[in-house]
C-alpha cells in the first residue's frame with residue numbers, strides 16, 4: 001500500500017469553477033487498489049497555496065505526489081492578459097522539489113496535450129497521458145517494486161466494464177464549494193470521440209474509440225450524488241453528449257426510469273435531432289445545451305473537417321427552440337479556408353440563429369499532433385521548431401485578423417445574446433454572479449425577463 005497525495009492545480013474560475021473530476025476518478029481507482037489517498041484542491045487554498053501544499057506533505061507524508069493539470073491557457077486569443085497557467089504550476093513543482101524527494105507524477109487533460117514538453121518544462125519525474133485510473137496504479141506498482149518504467153505512460157483504452165470506469169470519489173468539502181460557486185457538479189458518462197476535426201485535441205486526451213458507462217451505472221451514481229451531497233444540477237463533461245449510436249438517449253431513459261430529478265447540461269454536436277428525442281432529454285432533466293457549431297459557413301466547416309453543414313446548425317437550433325431548450329453556439333472565426341467572403345457569409349448565417357446565445361472566438365489554438373498543426377507549419381504560420389507550450393493561434397493567411405474582428409463586433413453590436421470577444425460574456429456573467437445567480441448563466445441572455453435565482 002502506498003500513500004498518494006493528489007493535487008488539483010487548476011485555480012481558474014472563469015467562466016465558472018469546475019469540479020476536479022479527473023482527480024476524483026484517479027483517487028477512486030487508487031483507493032480501490034488499496035492505497036491511501038489525500039486530495040488537495042489548490043483553488044480552495046488560494047490565499048496560502050504553498051503553505052497548504054507544505055502542510056499536506058508534512059502531515060500526510062506521501063510516497064508519491066500526483067499533480068492534475070487541466071488547463072494550459074484559455075484557448076482564446078483575445079483573453080485579457082493572455083493567461084498561461086503552466087508558470088504557476090512550475091512554481092508549485094519547484095516548491096515541492098525543495099521539500100520532497102519522492103516521485104512527482106503528472107496527468108490531466110492539459111498535460112496529455114503536450115506531455116513531453118510539460119514534463120521537461122516542469123522537471124517532474126513521470127507523466128501519464130490520457131485516462132489515469134489504470135495507468136497510475138500500474139506506475140505505482142512498478143515504482144514500488146523497482147521495475148524500470150518509461151517516464152511517460154501512453155494511454156490504454158480501457159474497456160467499458162467495471163475496470164474501466166470508477167465512481168468518482170467526490171469530497172464533501174469540495175462538493176460544497178463547487179456547488180455553491182457554480183451551481184453544478186460534473187460527471188462524465190463516456191470517453192472518446194470518433195470524429196476527426198482538424199484542430200481538436202480531444203481524441204489525444206480521450207482516444208477515438210467511444211467507451212460508454214452503462215446507463216444504470218450513470219443513474220446509480222447520480223442518485224448517490226444527490227443522496228450523499230444533495231446535488232441536483234450537473235454538467236455532463238463528455239466530448240459530445242449526443243453520440244450517433246444513441247447511447248445518450250438510453251441514459252436519458254434511465255434517468256427518467258430511476259426518477260433521478262437532476263437538472264443537467266452538456267455539449268452537443270449540431271446534427272439531426274428530432275422532437276421526441278428532445279422531449280425525452282428534457283423530461284430527463286436537460287435544461288441547456290452548449291453546441292459545438294465551430295465554424296459559420298460550409299466552406300469553413302469543411303476547412304476544419306466537420307461533416308455537418310450550416311443548414312444542419314440552423315435546423316438543430318430551430319428544433320431546440322421548438323422544444324424550448326436554451327442553446328449556446330460556439331464558433332471560431334479565422335480557421336482554415338477563412339477569407340473575407342466567408343467571414344461575411346458566416347456573420348449572415350449567424351444572424352439566422354435566433355433565440356440562442358452565440359460565442360465567437362478569433363483564431364484557433366494550434367495544438368500538436370493535430371492536422372491544424374501540420375497546416376500551420378506548411379503555411380509558415382508557426383515554425384516547425386515551435387514546441388507549442390505557449391499559446392499560438394491559427395489565423396487563415398487569406399484574412400486580416402483586425403478587419404475580421406471589427407466585422408464581428410459590428411455584427412454583434414448591442415445584441416445581448418451575442419458575445420465577442422468571449423470575455424465580454426464572462427464580464428456579464430461575473431456581474432450576474434454578484435447578484436447570486438449560478439449555473440451556465442448565458443441562458444439569461446436569451447430569457448432575461450425570467451431569471452431564476454438559486
Ligand code: B12
Nearest residue numbers: 018022066067068071072073107108109131132186235237
Ligand atoms: C467539459 C469541459 C469544460 C466544461 C466544464 C464543465 C464542468 N462543470 O465540469 C466548461 C465548458 C465549463 C469548460 C471550461 C473551460 N475549459 Co474545458 N473542457 C472540458 C472537457 C471537454 C472535459 C473535461 C472533463 O471534465 N473531463 C472528464 C474528466 C474525468 O477527465 P480528465 O479531467 O481529463 O481526467 C482524466 C485524465 O486526464 C487523467 N487525470 C486527470 N488528473 C490526473 C492527475 C494525475 C496525477 C494522473 C496520473 C492522471 C490524471 O485521469 C482522469 C480520469 O481518467 C475538456 C476536453 C477533454 N476532452 O478532456 C476541455 C478542456 C479541459 N478545457 C479546456 C479549457 C482551455 C477550458 C477553459 C479555459 C475555456 C475558456 N476559455 O473558458 C475553461 C476553464 C474552466 C475552469 N474553471 O477550469 C482545455 C484545457 C487545455 C488547454 N488547451 O488549456 C480542454 C482540454 C479543451 C481544449 N480546448 O483542448 N470546459
Ligand code: SF4
Nearest residue numbers: 193195197200202239
Ligand atoms: S471538435 Fe468535437 S466532434 Fe470534433 S474531434 Fe473534437 S470532440 Fe470530436
